[in-house]
Amino acid sequence: MKETSGLIEKISLPNATHQHLEVSVDPTLITLKPGQFLMARIGETWEPYLRVPWIPVDARAGRLVIERPMSEAYQVGQTVSLIGECGQLVRFRKGVRNVLFIAYDTPPTPLLMPIRLLLRNNVSTTLVLLGDAAHYGTKHLPPEVEVIHGDMDINWPNQVMTVGWADQVFVCVNPDDEPYRFAKILERFTERRNEIPKNYLFGLFQAGMGCGFGVCDACAVRVGGEVHLSCMTGPAFDLSLVKLSVAPGAE
Amino acid sequence: MDITIGRGNKEPVTLKTPVMPAAGTFGYGDAFPKLFDMDKLGAVVTRPVGWHKFDPASGTRLVQRPGGVILHTGLPNPGLTKVIRDHQPLWDMLESPVILHLIGTSESDVEKACKQISLTTCIRAVELGLKDDIVWQDAAALVRVATKHLEKPLLVRLPFPANEDVARAVVDNGADALVAFAPPRGADRNPISGKIVPGRVYGPLLKPMVMHAVGNLTRRFPGVQVIASGGIHSVDDARDYILHAGAAAVQLDAAIWANPNLLNLVSRDLAGLILTRPKDALSDEWFPGIGETDAKKLGLPYNNNNRTRASKPENDAP
Numbered sequence: 001m002k003e004t005s006g007l008i009e010k011i012s013l014p015n016a017t018h019q020h021l022e023v024s025v026d027p028t029l030i031t032l033k034p035g036q037f038l039m040a041r042i043g044e045t046w047e048p049y050l051r052v053p054w055i056p057v058d059a060r061a062g063r064l065v066i067e068r069p070m071s072e073a074y075q076v077g078q079t080v081s082l083i084g085e086c087g088q089l090v091r092f093r094k095g096v097r098n099v100l101f102i103a104y105d106t107p108p109t110p111l112l113m114p115i116r117l118l119l120r121n122n123v124s125t126t127l128v129l130l131g132d133a134a135h136y137g138t139k140h141l142p143p144e145v146e147v148i149h150g151d152m153d154i155n156w157p158n159q160v161m162t163v164g165w166a167d168q169v170f171v172c173v174n175p176d177d178e179p180y181r182f183a184k185i186l187e188r189f190t191e192r193r194n195e196i197p198k199n200y201l202f203g204l205f206q207a208g209m210g211c212g213f214g215v216c217d218a219c220a221v222r223v224g225g226e227v228h229l230s231c232m233t234g235p236a237f238d239l240s241l242v243k244l245s246v247a248p249g250a251e
Numbered sequence: 252m253d254i255t256i257g258r259g260n261k262e263p264v265t266l267k268t269p270v271m272p273a274a275g276t277f278g279y280g281d282a283f284p285k286l287f288d289m290d291k292l293g294a295v296v297t298r299p300v301g302w303h304k305f306d307p308a309s310g311t312r313l314v315q316r317p318g319g320v321i322l323h324t325g326l327p328n329p330g331l332t333k334v335i336r337d338h339q340p341l342w343d344m345l346e347s348p349v350i351l352h353l354i355g356t357s358e359s360d361v362e363k364a365c366k367q368i369s370l371t372t373c374i375r376a377v378e379l380g381l382k383d384d385i386v387w388q389d390a391a392a393l394v395r396v397a398t399k400h401l402e403k404p405l406l407v408r409l410p411f412p413a414n415e416d417v418a419r420a421v422v423d424n425g426a427d428a429l430v431a432f433a434p435p436r437g438a439d440r441n442p443i444s445g446k447i448v449p450g451r452v453y454g455p456l457l458k459p460m461v462m463h464a465v466g467n468l469t470r471r472f473p474g475v476q477v478i479a480s481g482g483i484h485s486v487d488d489a490r491d492y493i494l495h496a497g498a499a500a501v502q503l504d505a506a507i508w509a510n511p512n513l514l515n516l517v518s519r520d521l522a523g524l525i526l527t528r529p530k531d532a533l534s535d536e537w538f539p540g541i542g543e544t545d546a547k548k549l550g551l552p553y554n555n556n557n558r559t560r561a562s563k564p565e566n567d568a569p
């Protein structure tokens with residue numbers, strides 16, 4: 001991990017809510033794995049105060065494609081300070097054939113890079129967009145991805161079949177109340193399956209990324225009795241092992 | 252610019268630069284070497300460590316504000332014994348001395364922790380963290396226990412806002428240095444969830460308040476070294492603490508998360524390692540042999556043997 005500079009070379013608009021920044025980066029960062037991310041800082045000001053996690057959704061022609069909300073203003077030619085690579089790659093089971101991805105009240109940005117990797121390996125992928133995630137336009141996604149829209153109460157068509165069919169499931173939720181939302185997802189899966197096996201249902205933890213290199217403790221997660229930092233050993237943790245016992249809205 | 256901390260018959264610790272990270276901002280010294288120039292640090296101050304294990308706080312822990320952040324972590328750590336066992340090999344290898352931040356929970360815990368720390372060689376000093384609402388009697392008791400059982404220098408981190416009674420109790424009971432101050436506590440609404448999140452406040456606006464309080468401390472306790480901590484976001488901020496507030500050293504906190512290089516810059520500056528570049532020097536004249544690159548580009552004569560330019564036209568652009 002080191003601090004390097006990136007250059008925004010191209011900006012495209014994949015949908016109405018997000019923009020894609022094609023960023024030339026240090027050669028060591030081009031090999032960023034699905035699940036890994038960068039911590040970005042633009043300019044020398046202290047606004048925003050901390051670095052912002054930049055999650056790549058693709059890598060092409062020596063550039064990383066970063067997805068950012070349309071509300072943020074960027075320019076071609078802008079340089080950005082990047083710390084990375086942060087986190088670990090998302091680990092898929094050997095011989096996995098069908099993978100279910102769920103975005104709940106949040107854009108599916110952290111899921112897009114893993115989806116592309118699986119598609120390159122001819123693995124079947126389904127993306128379920130729940131709640132606010134349904135506003136995310138998906139026309140730019142590869143046509144091989146099956147996209148299903150669900151509601152805020154974690155219902156979607158053919159739920160029993162998709163849950164039973166999936167070899168692995170990866171979920172990202174709105175970071176404002178991550179433990180509560182993950183707990184709701186876990187509860188729904190517990191209703192749909194007799195048991196939740198290990199290495200089956202993973203949450204991609206995004207909340208509280210303060211530093212990106214494991215010193216601020218803001219992203220600490222309790223997994224199997226141990227404290228893990230999402231920015232170091234995450235962001236994907238097995239939800240059956242994560243301590244999610246947080247009351248709704250508790251702070 | 253060396254500073255030595257330690258009084259009485261304890262083995263003092265010498266910091267080769269008056270710059271260190273604040274507790275809780277730098278891990279256990281295991282932050283990535285490519286991000287930080289560890290050799291230039293005066294000391295490595297560890298994450299807060301308790302005698303017992305601490306679990307992370309639940310719920311939202313981080314709220315960003317314009318020009319600052321509120322952070323509540325719960326000080327997660329696996330307890331002193333495990334921390335020492337896991338990090339002793341690393342700490343033995345570090346060139347900078349390790350100062351362990353000990354959470355001052357109770358007299359018995361502090362006593363047990365200090366006895367254990369005294370048996371180690373990898374920890375060179377202890378920074379004792381006091382509760383924010385501590386009264387001077389409790390502070391005196393904790394420091395008395397720590398100095399009695401600790402064979403190493405004791406730094407005490409004071410809560411903010413400053414309380415002179417607590418500071419006096421700490422000094423009178425044998426603290427070797429004061430760390431001023433812990434980040435103040437605050438609370439604010441998380442703009443995403445709309446909920447109130449309590450935590451410690453970090454940001455540049457703390458510097459004027461902390462600097463004022465550090466100045467008061469150094470005047471009230473002239474024989475005691477004060478290490479200033481809070482709101483340092485530039486080299487000049489750090490210089491102000493040393494030159495104008497009378498601090499012996501500085502600690503950098505959350506600013507290094509956004510700009511890790513700031514720690515290197517401040518370390519090099521306060522250690523006197525930054526050379527002043529002559530006003531008319533060529534940009535790459537610093538390094539032997541490569542000054543000629545600019546000289547050739549500008550069509551100037553260049554003597555590679557003594558690495559100086561022979562002359563410079565008067566109307567040459569700066």
